[in-house]
Amino acid sequence: MDRTHLPAVPESILRRHRVLETYDSRFRSCARLLQALWRAEQEIPIGTHAAADGTSRKMGSRISDTAGAQGRNFMTPEIARLAWREHAYREPGAMIDEQRLWTNMLSSHPLTYNVLGPLRLDLSLATKVLGAMCPDLIDARVTGVAFEHSPGRRDPLLTDDRTAFDAIITYVSAAGEFGFVALELKYSESAWEQQKDLRDRYAELMPATGLFIDPAAAELRKAPLQQFMREHVLAQASIMRGDYSEGRFIVIAPTLNLPVLKACRRYEAHLVAVDERAVGFGVWTLEALIAVLREHGDAAHADGLYRRYCDWSLVDDEIETSFPVKLTG
Secondary structure, eight states: OOOSSOOOOOHHHHHHTTOOOTTOOHHHHHHHHHHHHHHHHTTOOEEEEEOTTSOEEEEEEEEOHHHHHTTTTSSSHHHHHHHHHHHHTOOTTOOOOHHHHHTBTTOHHHHHHHHHHHHHHOHHHHHHHHHHHSGGGTTOEEEEEEEEEOSOTTOTTTTSSOOOEEEEEEEEOTTSOEEEEEEEEOSSOOSOSOOOOOOTHHHHHHHHHTOBSOTTOGGGGSTTTHHHHHHHHHHHHHHHTTSOSEEEEEEEEOTTOHHHHHHHHHHHTTBOOOOTTSOEEEEEEHHHHHHHHHHHSOHHHHHHHHHHHTOTHHHHHHHHHTOSSOOOO
């Protein structure tokens, strides 16, 4: 089905699956329901959401603590083991919400491992995927994949804060240059989430990067663009410091997460024309990345990823079968 948008799911369905959240956007509501349907399909026990006031309630897009400890938020035992190891050896200063990682099905944190974990476990696969997603890097060789990575948290030569990429793919180009693709993954997030105050370093660094038409533009300093700006500036600063010769910053989001894709277009409008010295900015859809994984890697794993994160037919079926009136004649 060709879609331009997702349905406004009836409240009765959301209540039945324990995913009614008053402030969810339409996309987030559908994504939350999809996770609940997938969890039930996999027979994973439901989890609990603890509110700020100390109350708790069952939530369909969460898995139980026991299931979380068993690695059930990840698509395979190998990816669960990878997440466990990577979490134990995370970079000093990395900010990781363990509940979101282990039991929150809606979070982009486990999504990052589920989608990019196979690349970390098989660098030859990572090389094929990189070439397919970035045709100009078809002859590059991937040297590593890292999660929740920063080239230097609180480094005054960089952004002087804790900004980090969800993941980074490093490579050696055909010309022997060291480069990277820094990745920010969004699933149900809108990019309108609350942003942190910028450190003074940005006032100096943003003009120095040469990335922006107007480095002083107020829109770059607030939601929904601030996070993209911070990570893009961090990527450029790492090149300016001499860590790499080339790089690019890519946002990955589902096709129908319209708020994120709209924010990406707004961000692009602030950028100068790309030259070989600048970190390029781009957008990949989650569906396109899964399709590349299907073509070059484990088709069954790719199909499982699509079923969990992008198969809106599960939501359609739930709406169809929940129609409250039986038609006759």
